[in-house]
Amino acid sequence: MKYDKALFWIVIVVLFGLGVSLFLQAQTSQKKTTWDGSRTTAVHWLQLKDEFDQLIVPSDYYTLPYSAQYTCTPCHDYSVIQEGLHFNALFSTQHGRAGEPWIWADPKTGTLLPLSYRGWPGVWNPKDLGLTRWDFTLLFGRHMTGGGVSEPKDDEVSPESRWEVSGKLEMNCMGCHNASRQQSHSEWAKQVLRHNFRWAATASSGLGEVGGMASRLPGTWDLFDGPNPDDTEWAVVPTVRYWPSQFDSKHRVFFDIAPKIDDQRCLACHSVTRVGENRLTAHQDIHSAAGIGCVDCHRNDIGHSMTRGYEEEAEDYQDDKRGEFSCWGCHMDEDLSKQGSETAGRLGAPYPEHSGIPAVHFERLSCTVCHSGPLPSKESTQVRTSRGNRLGIYGVAQWSTEWPQIVEPVFVKDQSGKIAPHRLMWPAYWGKMEGENITPLRPSDVEKAAGRILMVEESVVEVFKAIALYGEIEGVPILVLSGNVYEPNVDGLLDVSKYSGEEVSAEIYWAIKSDGGIIPLIPEFDPDAEEPDVDAETRIQNVLMALDTLENAPGQPGIIYKKAMYHLPEGYLEKKEGPEEGTTTAKLVWLEDDKITPAVSGFQVRSVVATVGSEQTLTEEQVALVLQSLSQNDIEDSSYVYVSGGKVFMLDEEGRLTNSKHPAAEPVVWPLGHRVRPAQQSLGINGCTDCHSESSAFFFGTIKGAGPMKTDKFDKRSAHSFMNLDKPYQKLFGLSFRVRPLLKVVLFVVAVIVGSMLLIMLMVILGQYTGLFEKRR
Amino acid sequence: MTFVIISIFCLITLFFVLSYFRFRHSPEDRNFKTPWIERSKNLYRSWFIHRYPAKQRWIYIGLALSYCYLVLSGFIFALISVRLFGLVLLLHVVLGCLFSVCLCLAVLLRSRFYTWNVKDLAPANLKTKAGKQKVWQIVLFWIFVASGLVLVVTALFQMLPQFSLRAQLIIFEVHRYAALEILLAGIAFLYFSLFNDGQ
Numbered sequence: 001m002k003y004d005k006a007l008f009w010i011v012i013v014v015l016f017g018l019g020v021s022l023f024l025q026a027q028t029s030q031k032k033t034t035w036d037g038s039r040t041t042a043v044h045w046l047q048l049k050d051e052f053d054q055l056i057v058p059s060d061y062y063t064l065p066y067s068a069q070y071t072c073t074p075c076h077d078y079s080v081i082q083e084g085l086h087f088n089a090l091f092s093t094q095h096g097r098a099g100e101p102w103i104w105a106d107p108k109t110g111t112l113l114p115l116s117y118r119g120w121p122g123v124w125n126p127k128d129l130g131l132t133r134w135d136f137t138l139l140f141g142r143h144m145t146g147g148g149v150s151e152p153k154d155d156e157v158s159p160e161s162r163w164e165v166s167g168k169l170e171m172n173c174m175g176c177h178n179a180s181r182q183q184s185h186s187e188w189a190k191q192v193l194r195h196n197f198r199w200a201a202t203a204s205s206g207l208g209e210v211g212g213m214a215s216r217l218p219g220t221w222d223l224f225d226g227p228n229p230d231d232t233e234w235a236v237v238p239t240v241r242y243w244p245s246q247f248d249s250k251h252r253v254f255f256d257i258a259p260k261i262d263d264q265r266c267l268a269c270h271s272v273t274r275v276g277e278n279r280l281t282a283h284q285d286i287h288s289a290a291g292i293g294c295v296d297c298h299r300n301d302i303g304h305s306m307t308r309g310y311e312e313e314a315e316d317y318q319d320d321k322r323g324e325f326s327c328w329g330c331h332m333d334e335d336l337s338k339q340g341s342e343t344a345g346r347l348g349a350p351y352p353e354h355s356g357i358p359a360v361h362f363e364r365l366s367c368t369v370c371h372s373g374p375l376p377s378k379e380s381t382q383v384r385t386s387r388g389n390r391l392g393i394y395g396v397a398q399w400s401t402e403w404p405q406i407v408e409p410v411f412v413k414d415q416s417g418k419i420a421p422h423r424l425m426w427p428a429y430w431g432k433m434e435g436e437n438i439t440p441l442r443p444s445d446v447e448k449a450a451g452r453i454l455m456v457e458e459s460v461v462e463v464f465k466a467i468a469l470y471g472e473i474e475g476v477p478i479l480v481l482s483g484n485v486y487e488p489n490v491d492g493l494l495d496v497s498k499y500s501g502e503e504v505s506a507e508i509y510w511a512i513k514s515d516g517g518i519i520p521l522i523p524e525f526d527p528d529a530e531e532p533d534v535d536a537e538t539r540i541q542n543v544l545m546a547l548d549t550l551e552n553a554p555g556q557p558g559i560i561y562k563k564a565m566y567h568l569p570e571g572y573l574e575k576k577e578g579p580e581e582g583t584t585t586a587k588l589v590w591l592e593d594d595k596i597t598p599a600v601s602g603f604q605v606r607s608v609v610a611t612v613g614s615e616q617t618l619t620e621e622q623v624a625l626v627l628q629s630l631s632q633n634d635i636e637d638s639s640y641v642y643v644s645g646g647k648v649f650m651l652d653e654e655g656r657l658t659n660s661k662h663p664a665a666e667p668v669v670w671p672l673g674h675r676v677r678p679a680q681q682s683l684g685i686n687g688c689t690d691c692h693s694e695s696s697a698f699f700f701g702t703i704k705g706a707g708p709m710k711t712d713k714f715d716k717r718s719a720h721s722f723m724n725l726d727k728p729y730q731k732l733f734g735l736s737f738r739v740r741p742l743l744k745v746v747l748f749v750v751a752v753i754v755g756s757m758l759l760i761m762l763m764v765i766l767g768q769y770t771g772l773f774e775k776r777r
Numbered sequence: 778m779t780f781v782i783i784s785i786f787c788l789i790t791l792f793f794v795l796s797y798f799r800f801r802h803s804p805e806d807r808n809f810k811t812p813w814i815e816r817s818k819n820l821y822r823s824w825f826i827h828r829y830p831a832k833q834r835w836i837y838i839g840l841a842l843s844y845c846y847l848v849l850s851g852f853i854f855a856l857i858s859v860r861l862f863g864l865v866l867l868l869h870v871v872l873g874c875l876f877s878v879c880l881c882l883a884v885l886l887r888s889r890f891y892t893w894n895v896k897d898l899a900p901a902n903l904k905t906k907a908g909k910q911k912v913w914q915i916v917l918f919w920i921f922v923a924s925g926l927v928l929v930v931t932a933l934f935q936m937l938p939q940f941s942l943r944a945q946l947i948i949f950e951v952h953r954y955a956a957l958e959i960l961l962a963g964i965a966f967l968y969f970s971l972f973n974d975g976q
Contacts (some may be wrong), residue, residue, distance in 0.1 A: 356938025359946055360860050687938075726863075733867060740936065743874055747933040750877040754926045757884045761893060761919060768895045 035301070044255035045248070046071055048207070051167070051198060057251050058208075058242035062226050065202035065210070065240050068146075068173045076302065078171070084304020087148035087171060089117040096308060096316045097414065098122075098670045102140045103388045103404045103425065106443035108454055110618045110644065110708030112404045112428040113440055114668040117149065122427075122668035129440055134161030137169055141192035143269045143387045146201065147171030165221050166214045167198025174205040176265045179258035182206030185268040189393045196238045198223075207246060207253060212238035266294040268392050272408075272423075272674070274374065275382040285675045292347070297325045309673060311366060312416045327367035352679065366420040366671075370683040373409040373421045373672050376697040376719070379704065380407035383423065402615055405706045411698065412669050412722045419723050422669040426646050426715075428707040430630070431664065433639040438648070438664040441630075441640075449633045450626045452552075454618075456607040457493045462550060463588070463599055464488045467521070470546035473539075475514030477521060479600065480504055482609050487513060496613035506585040508600060522586035527564035527575065540566045540586075541573045547588065547599065555592030557599070567591055616710035623649055623709055624657045644707030646715025659713045667705075669722075694734040699725070780950075781856055784957050791961050795968050824971060833886060840879035843872040848960050855953065873932055880925045891918040910969045917966035924959035928952060 048056035049070035056063055069078050081087070089095075101114035101123040115131070116123040126136050134157070137150040144150055150169035157163045169192070174183060184204050191200035195215035203210035214221075216235040227237040246253050258265075273282065287297070300306045307313070307325045314323035323329050330349040354362075374381045383406050386392050393399035409421035430446045431438040452459055460479065465488070467477040478487040480499050489495045501511075501518040510521040522540055525533035540559050547557030548568060558567040565578035579596070588599035600608075603621065610619045623642050628651065630640040641650045648662040683698070684690045691698040698719065705714030720727050767773040811819075829837060850869050854861050861869055893915060902908035931952035934940055940948060 352942070354942035354945075355940060356936075357942060357945070358935060359942065359949060360862070362942070363860065729863060729867075736867060736870070743870070744933060744936055746874055747877055747929050747936075750881040751926060751929045751933060753881050754884055754922060754929065757888055758919070758923055758926060761888065765893045768893065 041257055041259040042075075044257045045252045046255055047250065047252050051170075055251060056242070058244050058247050063208075063240055063242060064223070065167075065199040066207065067198075068170050068201055072173055076173075080302055081171060081304045082147055084300065085306040085308070086145045086304065090149055092118075094317055095119060096313060097310055097416075099308075100385060100387060100423070100670050101668060102136075104139060104443075105388075105401060105403050107401070107403060107617050107708065109430065109443040109446045109450070110428055110623075110642070111430065111440075111443045111446070112425065112708065114425060114427055120670070122666060124440060129442065131442075132158040132161060134158055134163065137192070137197070138195075140387070141169055141197070141200075142189035142390065142393065144169065144192075145172055145175055145269075150197070162195065162214070162219055163197075165217050165219060166195040167223070169197040169200065172201045172204070174201060174255070175268075176261050177257050178205055178255070178265070179262060180206060180256040183265070185392055186394045189399070190395070194238070199238050199240055202240050208240045208242035210238060210240050212236035214238050260293055261295045263288060263294050266298075267386070269386050270294075271386040271391050272383050272672075273391070275384060283675055286678045287676055296347070297330075299325060310671070311418075327371070331367075357684065364419060366414075366418045368421050368671070368673055368676075369411060369419055371678075372674060372676050374675075375681075375683060376409055376411070376701050378697050378701050380410060380424070380701065382407050385423075388425070403708065405615070407703065407706075408672055410669060410703055410722055411719060412671075413724050414671065420671045422671050422722075424667045424669045424703065426644070426667045426705050426707055427665070428644040428709070429642075430626070431641050431643060433641050433650070436662075438641060438643065438662065446626065446630070449630045451629065453622055453625045453629060456604050456622070457612065459604060460486070460494060460600055460608060461488045461492055462552070463547065466546040466550050467543055470542070470549055471539075472542045473512050473521070475512040475519075478511050478513045478518065479608075480509035480511055480518070481507070481605055484609070484613070485513070485518070486608060486612060494608065494612045504585065506583060506587070508587065508598065508605060509585050510588055520585055522559065522561055525561075527562050537566075537573060541568070543588070544568045544573070553590060554597065555590040555595075558589045558591045558596070560587040560589055560596075561585075565589075610710050614710060616708055618644075618709045620649075620657055620709065620711055624651060624655070627651050627657075628655065642709065644709040645705030645711065645713070646707075646717075647705065647713055649709070649713075661715065665715070667703075688740070689734075689737055692734050692737045694731050696734060699723075699730045699734070700727075778858065780953055780957075781858070784852065784855065787957060787961055791964060795965065798968070820971060836879050836882045836886070839875055840883055843876035843879065844959075844963060846872050847876055848956070848963075851953075851956050852960070873928075877925070877929045877932075880922070880929075884922050887918075888922075891915045893919075913969045914966060917962050917969065920962040921959055921966055924955045924962060927955035928959060931955065 048066040050056055050064035051067040051070065052064075053067075053070040054064075056066055072078065083092075095118040098120040099116075099118070101116040101120065104111060104113040104115055113129070114123045115126050115129070115136075117125060117127075119125065131139075133149050133152050137144065141150055146169040148171075151171065152163065152168065172188065175185070175188065183206060188200050188204035191197075191203045191210060193215075194213040196203070196210060196213065199210045199214075202208055212227075213236065217237060218235070221237070225237075227239055228235065277283075288294075297309050298306050305317075307322050309325050309327075311323075311326045311328050313326065314320050324346060330346040331352055384391055384400065385406055388404050388406055389401050390399045404425050406423050406425045408423045410424040411419050412422045413419050414422075429440040430443075431440050447454060464477045464479075467473060468488075471477070476487055478485050480486075480501075483499050485497045485499045486494045487497075499518070511518050512521055521543065523533075523536050525536035540561075544557045544559060544566065545568065547553065550557075556567055556569075558565055560566075560578045560583050562584075563578050563580070563582040564575050566573060566575050568574070590597045590599060603625075607619050607622055611617055623644075627640050627642060627649075631637070631651070634640070639650065641648045643649070643662070643665045646661070646665050646667065647659040648665050649657055649659045652658045679685070690696065694700075701719040703717050703719065703722070705716065707714065718727060720730055764773070825834070825837075847869060850861065850865050854865070891914065896902065897908065897912055897915070903912065931948045934948045935945060935952070
């Protein structure tokens with residue numbers, strides 16, 4: 001009995017202890033996730049911790065980069081923050097309305113694929129294309145916040161990845177929260193490019209200097225291996241050298257944490273600018289101009305679940321508070337209006353009068369239709385976005401890209417049933433067609449199958465390079481084609497400029513560009529002269545020897561000049577009879593048995609002339625050849641297509657390129673919220689005819705398909721089609737506004753007459769009751 | 778929704794009130810001997826053809842047709858809680874204009890037949906069926922005209938840029954209730970006109 005009692009009390013004590021510990025644990029975690037109410041920001045003097053949770057001492061020989069996870073975790077719950085909007089694309093179940101997708105742009109293959117893990121309409125899930133988290137991080141890490149996709153757990157890494165070498169790209173807290181002007185997005189992008197993932201946050205925050213490249217290290221390298229003293233030139237192990245002056249005696253560093261995140265931090269990844277817009281005259285969002293920061297509306301708590309600021313957000317995320325931070329929430333708050341206050345919303349936001357605008361507009365249109373983005377024009381405005389066009393990465397090399405071509409505003413009826421302005425991009429990719437389904441091919445697979453078809457510029461540049469290196473010429477070798485000069489640039493491709501020298505009759509004119517102007521590669525001479533021209537023949541020999549160094553040459557090099565042909569049998573210059581038609585300028589050729597092929601083929605000339613200096617990177621001819629090549633390399637005999645400009649291109653039975661419409665070629669759209677314009681610049685400020693006219697840009701503007709292929713076969717749509725509206729009706733409705741002034745006059749006259757008659761009747765009644773009429777009679 | 782409920786309630790009430798009037802005051806009509814088509818033709822001739830000059834008839838035809846369309850389009854959309862849109866809206870605007878013009882002409886041409894007279898309200902006059910109906914017709918005619926005026930004015934105001942969204946919403950509500958009023962007045966007026974033995 002005694003034992004039973006003792007056992008009972010032991011159980012009670014154990015249960016009580018368990019309860020107390022659980023309570024304390026809950027309290028502790030609550031402390032980390034709730035706000036104590038103070039509006040100040042803590043001064044962040046912190047000891048840096050590495051990824052093994054070890055203290056970083058800057059004077060150590062081999063210091064590791066700091067880990068946000070272990071440096072910030074004592075006060076901030078890293079796992080809670082991981083669920084935030086910027087990190088949860090992979091595992092979140094609620095993605096809200098569509099946002100800007102990541103765009104996989106590969107100019108060489110003409111690929112522009114919108115990707116997202118969020119399952120938004122029109123985007124491809126990277127997993128479906130075989131892109132691993134490693135691939136995705138390499139492609140887009142430059143503008144990622146770290147964490148989420150780029151921070152896989154140990155059991156989530158793919159075999160071909162190099163996470164062990166590069167480290168994981170942890171959430172870069174300082175990327176957003178650092179108030180220091182030393183925070184460098186460019187440094188972040190460069191470190192990601194070098195696969196220095198674990199070093200990127202340290203380098204970009206300005207805490208230290210990072211050298212070395214993980215991308216050059218062997219896959220077997222491990223962090224514990226440390227630096228390699230035998231290689232200080234090429235495969236240099238990334239190391240960090242902290243600035244000792246930033247540390248105090250307790251090895252603490254001051255983190256300049258902003259009480260309110262600076263707009264610059266957000267704009268590193270969220271800038272949008274019109275193509276061709278001058279910084280001097282660039283427009284600003286009205287809210288930014290008024291001093292309202294991004295985070296004043298796009299708020300979050302420790303969960304980092306950012307408010308996105310659209311009207312249906314509260315419903316989408318099942319969180320009523322989010323509704324307060326939309327346009328409607330601030331400017332047209334119903335609670336405030338019920339109180340009779342029409343003067344101010346949140347933060348004193350003016351309550352709009354919206355005079356003369358029929359209420360139906362507020363049911364069918366989002367606020368942004370009239371107030372955000374550029375005003376609609378006959379052709380949409382092309383913009384560049386940070387993530388799409390790699391903006392905001394500064395250095396000697398140019399990071400920003402022409403593609404993808406994103407246009408705005410395109411007014412689309414979205415899932416909420418309201419029309420809202422969107423950005424639009426036409427996807428472009430090579431695909432495999434199975435039945436009616438098209439699956440995109442990875443650019444690397446296309447490149448492999450296409451061989452040199454897609455390397456036209458590179459092929460020409462190879463010839464230039466050989467001549468420049470071994471041809472002993474003074475100047476830059478160039479090609480004159482179709483009145484243009486083509487010369488190599490620093491990126492290993494071609495630049496084009498207008499040819500202004502003497503008239504050239506030859507289709508291909510090999511020349512040298514020097515300070516003295518443009519001179520022929522082979523100086524003019526008479527090959528049939530009795531006395532040979534030593535200078536000319538020396539140049540011919542040098543050029544031929546230079547061409548002979550090319551690895552992929554299809555034959556022996558030769559030069560045809562006038563009616564003579566020069567070549568190098570067994571290393572000696574030999575002249576023989578050339579083709580009867582002869583040439584006026586030197587023609588570089590390949591000699592293969594009895595076959596003579598030009599050093600730059602007709603196909604290459606056509607491609608160069610069509611694409612160099614143009615936005616497009618592919619010709620129809622190239623596309624047809626690549627499609628042929630893909631089919632020939634495929635053992636399953638599948639059908640291959642190229643999607644561009646809203647059309648699907650494929651080869652017919654006779655090998656001709658045909659095009660058709662297909663859902664897989666549909667453009668991808670996502671709503672835009674900024675640049676917000678004030679009432680004075682809103683759509684409709686000039687009256688109803690801003691939209692309601694028979695030729696308004698709002699309803700009848702044109703959206704043309706755009707893609708990397710140079711063609712006149714692209715999709716072309718009228719703006720109304722994106723709104724699911726009927727064109728004839730909108731034309732008719734627009735026309736009706738021409739007679740509206742007359743209608744107003746008619747109604748006014750009717751109102752005056754009928755009103756007068758009613759007044760007369762009232763007077764009659766009054767006269768009768770007062771007896772005035774009786775007396776008069 | 779409130780408007781829909783009020784509209785349905787008003788229409789049902791009007792139906793019962795008129796039915797009551799019909800069977801209370803016209804017991805002699807209960808046992809009809811002529812077929813209803815024949816009676817309708819007679820009514821059409823006596824009430825429309827013989828009553829109005831040929832040119833004026835077009836005004837009333839225009840008024841009646843536009844009234845029917847405006848009522849149907851407006852109330853059907855109101856009943857399903859959807860704002861007018863598309864061609865229906867466009868026609869509503871066009872026929873609204875026609876209605877206003879016809880109403881104006883009708884008022885100019887017909888108001889002298891519906892002039893208020895104190896003598897009509899004399900107790901002796903009100904005791905007769907014809908007297909009562911005459912009074913009802915005058916009252917309903919002017920209610921119809923007043924509602925028409927409100928409809929015209931609110932339609933005009935909705936097209937002017939001087940009114941804020943809040944004002945627009947109020948104007949729209951006024952337009953809807955004026956439309957309900959003109960519907961009820963129109964039905965009642967028609968009743969008292971068609972079944973008035975004195976006219």
